[in-house]
Amino acid sequence: xxxxxxxxxxxxxxxxxxxxxxxxxxxxxxxxxxxxxxxxxxxxxxxxxxxxxxxxxxxxxxxxxxxxxxxxxxxxxxxxxxxxxxxxxxxxxxxxxxxxxxxxxxxxxxxxxxx
Amino acid sequence: xxxxxxxxxxxxxxxxxxxxxxxxxxxxxxxxxxxxxxxxxxxxxxxxxxxxxxxxxxxxxxxxxxxxxxxxxxxxxxxxxxxxxxxxxxxxxxxxxxxxxxxxxxxxxxx
Numbered sequence: 401x402x403x404x405x406x407x408x409x410x411x412x413x414x415x416x417x418x419x420x421x422x423x424x425x426x427x428x429x430x431x432x433x434x435x436x437x438x439x440x441x442x443x444x445x446x447x448x449x450x451x452x453x454x455x456x457x458x459x460x461x462x463x464x465x466x467x468x469x470x471x472x473x474x475x476x477x478x479x480x481x482x483x484x485x486x487x488x489x490x491x492x493x494x495x496x497x498x499x500x501x502x503x504x505x506x507x508x509x510x511x512x513x514x515x
Numbered sequence: 516x517x518x519x520x521x522x523x524x525x526x527x528x529x530x531x532x533x534x535x536x537x538x539x540x541x542x543x544x545x546x547x548x549x550x551x552x553x554x555x556x557x558x559x560x561x562x563x564x565x566x567x568x569x570x571x572x573x574x575x576x577x578x579x580x581x582x583x584x585x586x587x588x589x590x591x592x593x594x595x596x597x598x599x600x601x602x603x604x605x606x607x608x609x610x611x612x613x614x615x616x617x618x619x620x621x622x623x624x625x626x
Contacts, residue, residue: 435614441553441618442616442618442619443559443605443614443619444616445613448612450612455612456612458613490558490559492559499547499609499611500546500608500609500610500611501564501566501567502609503549503561504614505561506558506560509558
């Protein structure tokens, strides 16, 4: 019954590795997002997708590549992981934006630690 | 550009006391404002949101917030804190295809 789910919940890996995080929503939403929460708890948008199309790429390095195979899924692939990529990554979804008043529903987060 | 500022990275209250978490916004257009709560090692849960209807918004768990245009504020309150309210609270402004978050306020509740 989980509305927005992410796998894995925890990810510990070495610098230089490539990893993926998966996100799925069963809310029937058209729009999905990736946010990054840093060690100071600050949350910042990374990507927004609407109907599988990229809408926002908020100056994220090219090593990060989102992919949306369908409206219910938005995956995040990260190449050549760096220490600074250590963070909590949250997936979210919403109905199609209506000027910013739509509620975004968040997944439980993926805690990435790069050693 | 839109932004939100949360005053106080930590707020400590006694159980049963009033909770007041401050949020001020900056926006050139009428804002849509949100409060989310994050419990330890969990995702974000919506507490309440303002979308230009009533200025006093009631949310879950006894929280409410009042939109004050003259003060550009959207402070979160709860009359009586409970131990289970201890968490991180985020104010956010909605923009097309993203939420812009404040820096968060950690609420500590003392027995």
